[in-house]
Structures are given as structure tokens and as C-alpha cells.
Amino acid sequence: MKCLVTGGAGFIGSNLALELEKLGNEVTAVDNFLSGNKDNLKGFNGKIIEADVSDKDFMIDGKFDVIFHQAAITDPRYPDDEETYNKNINGFKNMIKLAQKNNAKLVYASTAGLYGNGKVPMREDQEKEILSAYGKSKLEIDRMAEKLFEKMNIVGLRYFNVFGPREKFKGRPASMVYHLAKQIRSGKNPRIFKFGEQKRDHIYVKDAVDATIKAANAKKSCIVNVGTGIATDFNELIKILNGILKTDFEPEYFDMPYDPKTYQADTQADTKKAEKLIGFRAKWELKEGIRDYMKWLDKNGW
Numbered sequence: 119m120k121c122l123v124t125g126g127a128g129f130i131g132s133n134l135a136l137e138l139e140k141l142g143n144e145v146t147a148v149d150n151f152l153s154g155n156k157d158n159l160k161g162f163n164g165k166i167i168e169a170d171v172s173d174k175d176f177m178i179d180g181k182f183d184v185i186f187h188q189a190a191i192t193d194p195r196y197p198d199d200e201e202t203y204n205k206n207i208n209g210f211k212n213m214i215k216l217a218q219k220n221n222a223k224l225v226y227a228s229t230a231g232l233y234g235n236g237k238v239p240m241r242e243d244q245e246k247e248i249l250s251a252y253g254k255s256k257l258e259i260d261r262m263a264e265k266l267f268e269k270m271n272i273v274g275l276r277y278f279n280v281f282g283p284r285e286k287f288k289g290r291p292a293s294m295v296y297h298l299a300k301q302i303r304s305g306k307n308p309r310i311f312k313f314g315e316q317k318r319d320h321i322y323v324k325d326a327v328d329a330t331i332k333a334a335n336a337k338k339s340c341i342v343n344v345g346t347g348i349a350t351d352f353n354e355l356i357k358i359l360n361g362i363l364k365t366d367f368e369p370e371y372f373d374m375p376y377d378p379k380t381y382q383a384d385t386q387a388d389t390k391k392a393e394k395l396i397g398f399r400a401k402w403e404l405k406e407g408i409r410d411y412m413k414w415l416d417k418n419g420w
């Protein structure tokens with residue numbers, strides 16, 4: 119298969135590009151290096167194109183069977199709301215054009231952020247609660263996709279909280295698994311909001327990549343959750359990290375600096391639709407995913 123991965127130097131995109139290549143596909147990665155980095159693509163033999171996919175006249179020559187659209191301004195607290203919204207929307211519109219020109223399948227990244235502080239487990243059809251310009255852009259993208267369901271092969275993936283190799287260039291928006299592990303590793307107490315009871319559906323990037331590749335073979339267009347179905351709170355996460363890193367650090371609690379209305383307290387995926395429509399079920403248990411990730415960090419650098 120000939121594949122294009124946008125945001126290919128980013129966290130999920132680079133893991134995806136490397137895995138697609140390992141599976142024997144011909145892969146092109148495109149990125150503007152806003153939050154991605156070429157270091158994430160060490161060992162990648164495909165073509166790397168530096169470009170902004172939201173540019174008015176963005177186009178790539180070459181024939182693609184599948185476009186995996188990961189590129190976006192991914193920081194929900196990015197300072198410019200208008201830029202976040204416009205670039206994310208325009209990037210998606212360009213991918214629709216490119217997919218239609220190539221008669222290619224389009225698999226794109228949506229987000230579980232759209233469920234806001236809605237009820238858990240979160241179902242694809244439940245009411246949405248938009249907390250940021252980032253969320254607003256992703257909801258608009260999902261709506262555009264739904265209108266195209268009958269016309270083209272398009273799958274949206276609402277990733278939950280992905281963690282794993284190659285996320286460090288994201289900085290602050292990187293996963294809590296990464297931040298807490300790093301604090302512990304440098305001999306500090308892991309810092310969490312009072313009182314650590316907020317929950318996340320933490321999903322290992324190898325599972326997220328598996329779901330993304332499976333989505334290319336979906337029998338019909340759809341939007342599905344990509345999560346494990348299991349929610350773990352931050353106190354428990356620290357216990358797991360202490361166990362794996364053989365440390366005994368107590369959490370240091372501090373007041374949340376954000377308006378609680380803009381912060382998701384709990385996330386947990388309802389996984390039934392993904393299982394049915396793309397045949398995906400997470401394989402990595404949280405503890406095993408973290409163990410695998412810590413080994414990777416020790417070998418490749420924190």
C-alpha cells in the first residue's frame with residue numbers, strides 16, 4: 119500500500135509511519151515540525167516532506183491508497199484560538215481534496231476531548247461538550263466527515279489519552295504517564311492536581327497505531343473511540359510507576375490552575391463501536407504498556 123502520514127514527525131504519526139513501513143508499505147511523511155521532530159523518524163526510510171498541510175494551495179504529487187491524517191495543532195491550550203481552528207479545519211479540507219483526487223481512503227485523528235465532562239463510559243453518539251478551540255475544530259471536522267460518509271471511505275478516530283515512545287517533543291501536552299515518570303526518574307515527587315482522583319483512559323501508542331491501521335480496512339465509513347475502556351486515576355498511576363521504577367515517591371498535590379470547566383476530570387471509552395466497525399480491541403494492559411515504554415526511554419533517552 120502507498121500511504122501518506124500527515125503529522126508524520128509527531129508522536130502518533132511517527133509511530134504509525136514506522137510501523138506501516140515495517141509492515142511493508144511505501145510511506146511518505148509530511149510535517150511542518152510545529153510539535154514534531156525529525157528525531158522521531160530515526161530509522162524511517164520513506165520520504166519526508168516539510169510542508170504545512172493547511173496551506174491554501176497544499177498538494178502532494180504521487181498516488182496514495184490511504185491517507186492517515188494526524189497533523190493538527192494538538193495543544194488544547196495553544197495561545198491562538200483562531201489559528202488552531204483555522205489550521206486544523208483547512209488541513210482537513212485539503213486532505214479530503216487529496217483523498218478524492220487519489221480515490222484514497224482517509225483515516226483521520228479526532229479526539230475524546232469532544233466528550234468534555236460528559237458521562238462515562240463515553241459513547242460516540244453522546245452529547246459533546248467543547249472545552250477549547252482545539253475541541254471546536256475537531257468537532258467541526260467530525261461533522262464534515264459525517265457528511266461524506268456515503269461519498270468516500272473515511273474513518274475518524276477519537277483517541278483517548280495516548281502515551282508511549284516519541285512523545286517528548288510535545289512538551290507540556292505530552293501524557294501524564296510521561297510527565298510523572300520523568301519527575302520520579304529525576305528524584306522528585308510526582309506532582310498532580312488535588313487530590314489525584316481524576317481518571318484517564320490511558321492507551322499505549324502501540325494499540326493506538328494498531329487501531330489506526332485497522333481503520334484503513336473498515337467496511338464502512340465511521341467515527342469510533344480508540345481507548346481501552348478502563349479508567350485509572352492519577353494516584354493509582356503513581357503507584358504503578360513507583361512499582362515499575364522501583365521507587366516510593368508520594369504524590370505532591372497542588373491546586374488546579376485551570377478553570378475546572380475547561381479540564382476533563384474523567385475519560386473512559388466505550389469500546390464497542392470500534393470493536394464492531396474496525397475490529398479493534400486494546401491489547402496492552404496499562405502496567406505492561408508502561409513497562410515497555412520505560413524500557414524504551416532508558417534505551418533511547420528521556
Ligand SMILES: NC(=O)c1ccc[n+]([C@@H]2O[C@H](COP(=O)([O-])OP(=O)(O)OC[C@H]3O[C@@H](n4cnc5c(N)ncnc54)[C@H](O)[C@@H]3O)[C@@H](O)[C@H]2O)c1
Pocket residue numbers: 124125126127128129130131148149150151152153154155169170171172187188189190191192205209227228229230231276277278279280281288
Ligand atoms: N496523543 C493523544 O493522546 C491524542 C488524543 C486525542 C487526539 N489526538 C490527535 O492525534 C493526532 C496526533 O497527535 P499527537 O499526540 O501525535 O500530537 P503531535 O503534536 O505530536 O503531532 C502532530 C503533528 O502534526 C504536525 N503539524 C501540526 N500542524 C501541521 C500542519 N499544519 N502541517 C503539517 N504538519 C503539522 C506537528 O508538527 C506534529 O508533528 C492529532 O490530530 C491529535 O489531535 C492525540
